[in-house]
Amino acid sequence: MKRPVVFLLLGPSLVALAVWMVAAAIAGRIDDSFIGVCAITAFLLTLPVSSIAGLMDGYLARGLPTLLRASLTAAFGMTIAIGLILALFAIMFSPTVPPEVMNGALCAGLFLLLPMGMCSLLSNDNGNRQRHSIEPLCA
Template identity: 90%
Template sequence: MFLLLGPSLVALAVWMVAAAIAGRIDDSFIGVCAITSFLLTVPVSAITGLVDGYLARGLPALLRALLTAAIGMTGAIGLVLALFTIMFSSTVPPEVMNGALCAGFFLLLPMGLCSLLSNDDGNRQRHSIEPACA
């Protein structure tokens, strides 16, 4: 759920925003933005999915979805800032920080939605220890 739906929703959102900004003039820019956002979202989605699976044991679905969305957002911000620091410099300018926050907000809704869709509390069967003949 997290590895396919999350990055796809983020790529769709980035594609729509890039198409609104660039228009029909530069289709290759829109494609590069969508593909890059998809590829950068995959590791964040994988980690968030693992955390959501761990949180599923003890938290109700709505609280888990909110927490999972916050963790996904934080992971996206951290990834963007870490990549910028590795590639360019040790100080992060305010423009890059604003871009990292936008990247985090793009991942906020898809991660919460993936958490809600992966909820399987209603499908769980309760196993009893009693023998079948009792």
């Protein structure tokens, strides 16, 4: 039950906070509305990526150790973010992607790397699993 909350609320919020801090460092206090638009856009674009990464993390939680699962989830989330940005650009503008947009997509993917790994670590529920045994408790 903890995994959807962590991936759908904490993940996009961490990305929006990171984008807000970078935009505030670049634009300064002059343009607060631009910073807000950047943070809201980052949150909304991160939401579907985070939900897909959360589903994959739940699937990987069954058989992989925690650190390997967190690394794979972070890399998967980054790959989905890059693919989403490139697909949106190709749909809206042109099928050929210029190098500047490719670099921007890579930067956006790197913004998602750490939050997806953190969400995977925070949604770890190995201690809460109930062990089902066939033998009775009194044996």
